[in-house]
Amino acid sequence: MSSTLLHVLVHTPAHARLGSVLSYRHAEPLPAGTLVRVPLAARETLGVVWDAPAPNSAAPTEPDKLRDVSEVLEGIAPLGASWRALLQFAASYYQRSAGEVALAALPPQLREIDAEQLQRRLKRHAKAALAQPDAPAPTAAPALSPEQAAALAQIASQSGPFLLFGTTGSGKTEVYLQAVEALLLDDPYAQALVMVPEINLTPQLEARFTARFSGRFGAQSVVSMHSGMTPAQRLQSWLAAHHGQARIVLGTRMAVFASLPHLRLIVVDEEHDPSYKSGEGARYSARDLAVYRGKLENAKVVLGSATPSLESWYLSRPAAEGGRYQRLAMPSRIGAKAGDAPHTGLPTVRRVDMNHQPRGVVFSEPLLNAIKERIARGEQSLIFMNRRGYAPVLHCSACGWKSQCKHCSACRVFHKVDRTLRCHHCGFTDRVPRHCPDCGNVDILPMGRGTEQLEEHLGELLVDVKRPDGGAVRIARIDADSTRLKGSLEEQLAAVHAGDVDVLVGTQMIAKGHDFRRITLVAAINPDGALFSSDFRAAERLFALLMQAAGRAGRDTSLGTPSDVWVQTYEPGHHLYVSLRAHDYPAFADTQLRERESAGMPPFTAQALVRAEARTQEAARALLDAAREVALTDMPQWPGWAPVLERVTVYPAIPSAIQRVANVERAQMLVESDSRAALQQFLSAWGDVLAQCRERPECKGVIRWAVDVDPLGI
Numbered sequence: 001m002s003s004t005l006l007h008v009l010v011h012t013p014a015h016a017r018l019g020s021v022l023s024y025r026h027a028e029p030l031p032a033g034t035l036v037r038v039p040l041a042a043r044e045t046l047g048v049v050w051d052a053p054a055p056n057s058a059a060p061t062e063p064d065k066l067r068d069v070s071e072v073l074e075g076i077a078p079l080g081a082s083w084r085a086l087l088q089f090a091a092s093y094y095q096r097s098a099g100e101v102a103l104a105a106l107p108p109q110l111r112e113i114d115a116e117q118l119q120r121r122l123k124r125h126a127k128a129a130l131a132q133p134d135a136p137a138p139t140a141a142p143a144l145s146p147e148q149a150a151a152l153a154q155i156a157s158q159s160g161p162f163l164l165f166g167t168t169g170s171g172k173t174e175v176y177l178q179a180v181e182a183l184l185l186d187d188p189y190a191q192a193l194v195m196v197p198e199i200n201l202t203p204q205l206e207a208r209f210t211a212r213f214s215g216r217f218g219a220q221s222v223v224s225m226h227s228g229m230t231p232a233q234r235l236q237s238w239l240a241a242h243h244g245q246a247r248i249v250l251g252t253r254m255a256v257f258a259s260l261p262h263l264r265l266i267v268v269d270e271e272h273d274p275s276y277k278s279g280e281g282a283r284y285s286a287r288d289l290a291v292y293r294g295k296l297e298n299a300k301v302v303l304g305s306a307t308p309s310l311e312s313w314y315l316s317r318p319a320a321e322g323g324r325y326q327r328l329a330m331p332s333r334i335g336a337k338a339g340d341a342p343h344t345g346l347p348t349v350r351r352v353d354m355n356h357q358p359r360g361v362v363f364s365e366p367l368l369n370a371i372k373e374r375i376a377r378g379e380q381s382l383i384f385m386n387r388r389g390y391a392p393v394l395h396c397s398a399c400g401w402k403s404q405c406k407h408c409s410a411c412r413v414f415h416k417v418d419r420t421l422r423c424h425h426c427g428f429t430d431r432v433p434r435h436c437p438d439c440g441n442v443d444i445l446p447m448g449r450g451t452e453q454l455e456e457h458l459g460e461l462l463v464d465v466k467r468p469d470g471g472a473v474r475i476a477r478i479d480a481d482s483t484r485l486k487g488s489l490e491e492q493l494a495a496v497h498a499g500d501v502d503v504l505v506g507t508q509m510i511a512k513g514h515d516f517r518r519i520t521l522v523a524a525i526n527p528d529g530a531l532f533s534s535d536f537r538a539a540e541r542l543f544a545l546l547m548q549a550a551g552r553a554g555r556d557t558s559l560g561t562p563s564d565v566w567v568q569t570y571e572p573g574h575h576l577y578v579s580l581r582a583h584d585y586p587a588f589a590d591t592q593l594r595e596r597e598s599a600g601m602p603p604f605t606a607q608a609l610v611r612a613e614a615r616t617q618e619a620a621r622a623l624l625d626a627a628r629e630v631a632l633t634d635m636p637q638w639p640g641w642a643p644v645l646e647r648v649t650v651y652p653a654i655p656s657a658i659q660r661v662a663n664v665e666r667a668q669m670l671v672e673s674d675s676r677a678a679l680q681q682f683l684s685a686w687g688d689v690l691a692q693c694r695e696r697p698e699c700k701g702v703i704r705w706a707v708d709v710d711p712l713g714i
């Protein structure tokens with residue numbers, strides 16, 4: 001039988017450095033991008049017919065040892081060249097194998113079902129497409145504000161990428177909607193990808209897009225992609241996008257890899273949000289890949305935020321100074337009138353200087369009074385604190401015992417509801433001991449506080465306060481603990497919307513995106529930690545969070561009462577709070593950028609972090625030290641490599657911030673360069689060095705290592 005040699009990309013279980021393009025035989029040639037099932041060792045796996053083996057792949061198998069392709073997934077069009085190029089780029093930029101990245105980017109169900117099951121799915125899918133329900137009448141678009149109109153005109157006439165820098169409530173979403181609309185009307189095949197940071201936010205966005213478009217472009221024209229969907233739903237959305245029925249894909253970071261053969265526009269909403277960066281596997285940034293993908297596929301890219309990442313802000317400086325993004329500013333809130341002061345409609349930021357408050361007070365008197373006033377008026381308050389549980393540590397005052405986790409180098413958090421100590425790193429949980437395990441003292445005390453305690457404490461402070469209807473104050477808490485059960489977040493949010501809650505306490509989870517119309521007070525109880533954090537991005541994140549929170553307040557101008565954002569701080573003069581008070585993101589960003597530049601930090605340098613995990617700290621460090629040694633002494637000797645090495649700094653390995661998690665020791669090492677290209681070049685060769693060092697006897701206890709390119713937390 002005549003047969004053709006095929007290159008097939010698979011996810012080889014071995015470490016990433018192994019080539020993932022393998023050779024197979026098939027009766028006839030298949031176009032690149034075709035999905036196939038192939039034998040791999042003793043099992044069968046999903047693969048993608050690939051163009052040519054990657055240069056560093058394993059030596060070709062001898063022809064007579066080649067195995068046959070098991071089956072071809074008929075009915076699914078081959079993945080396009082630009083999709084393949086995107087995956088290849090993502091893999092090489094983030095130092096992973098193309099097989100791993102590509103297979104992870106496909107809907108999980110494709111990996112599990114065989115050709116026959118697939119045919120059934122495709123039939124069902126086709127039937128569903130025919131039997132479209134009557135779509136609702138489209139909602140009309142409002143008349144644009146002058147700022148919205150100007151932004152849209154620029155998006156239409158220029159090539160971007162764009163940074164839509166718009167205050168909360170300036171109507172960014174309306175700009176996205178109308179940019180998408182213009183595109184769909186202009187080109188009957190065009191597709192748009194709209195990304196949001198959180199699954200929680202997709203239903204809201206989906207409702208807005210569906211209301212606007214499904215009546216005109218078909219019920220299937222809008223699909224979602226996020227991890228909260230069932231595998232069957234994900235496959236269905238993926239197929240609709242891949243085969244062009246879906247004109248608009250709404251999704252979280254994973255959607256950046258959706259196959260969209262007619263992609264013309266990518267929107268990244270809240271582009272500064274850290275959740276665009278993946279925390280496992282290939283640690284890709286969906287925002288950065290969106291920009292790359294736009295260039296690759298000639299699609300326009302719009303990044304939107306009220307508090308852009310400093311990276312994007314810097315990239316959108318004037319072109320004359322080297323900027324590459326076009327900045328589109330929308331400084332006014334919708335509803336502001338001509339001649340209004342710049343921050344009309346935005347809440348007043350009030351700082352409470354905690355240096356002048358009695359020691360140990362949690363709610364300063366002015367803040368407490370302001371909360372009481374809101375309650376009296378039937379308005380809502382939102383109090384946030386970035387730590388869940390009752391207290392981060394339980395300790396014994398007699399002997400100094402602490403609620404240390406026995407598997408991690410961290411303390412277990414005291415949760416009062418069920419009287420447990422829970423490790424937030426490994427999950428290890430048991431009941432609070434009746435007395436100190438070390439000395440028997442019965443007086444073990446909580447140290448510090450979290451949202452649970454805040455809720456309790458506030459209940460005590462407000463016990464005598466009455467609502468306008470004479471009822472008792474209703475306090476609710478929303479955090480990862482209160483929303484563990486599926487659907488509970490939605491339920492709790494609905495209660496807030498319905499006005500059943502007077503004061504909402506929670507973590508940053510409540511500050512994002514939710515449109516709470518009756519909230520007129522937002523307070524951050526103790527946000528100073530971020531100002532002095534060893535993480536240089538902490539201040540940037542805090543500023544974004546407080547601006548977001550401020551954006552939550554005062555959405556409903558019909559209430560007629562001014563909204564306030566309260567910050568309790570020991571550093572009232574800190575530039576972060578000063579800029580916040582003036583709602584002046586550019587001032588904040590400029591100060592931060594100057595600091596970053598003088599300290600040689602991103603975006604002025606490119607970074608990568610190597611993380612190693614091992615049975616012992618020595619083994620983890622041994623791997624990193626060995627690889628560093630090669631980088632410092634051997635690699636500069638390699639022909640042509642000295643100039644690259646000169647531009648790259650490999651810092652000594654250090655234990656990670658939380659050194660041990662679930663009995664695994666962790667160490668890390670920072671690699672830095674003033675040139676992204678040099679860093680990339682270095683990493684591409686150094687990955688093999690790490691793999692070789694792993695084989696040394698002193699690295700025996702190493703479990704895994706990974707390179708995180710453009711890490712968010714160091």
Ligand code: ADP
Pocket residue numbers: 142143144145148166167168169170171172173174175334
């Ligand atoms: P952002 O995403 O910038 O925070 P949104 O797009 O959510 O702002 O808009 C804020 C509010 O203003 C929404 O309720 C939206 O429906 C409304 N809105 C947006 N654009 C207009 C407009 N041109 N005219 C009237 N209302 C608008």
Ligand code: ZN
Pocket residue numbers: 396397398399400401436437438439440441
């Ligand atoms: Zn003790």
Ligand code: ZN
Pocket residue numbers: 405406407408423424425426427428661662
């Ligand atoms: Zn633990």
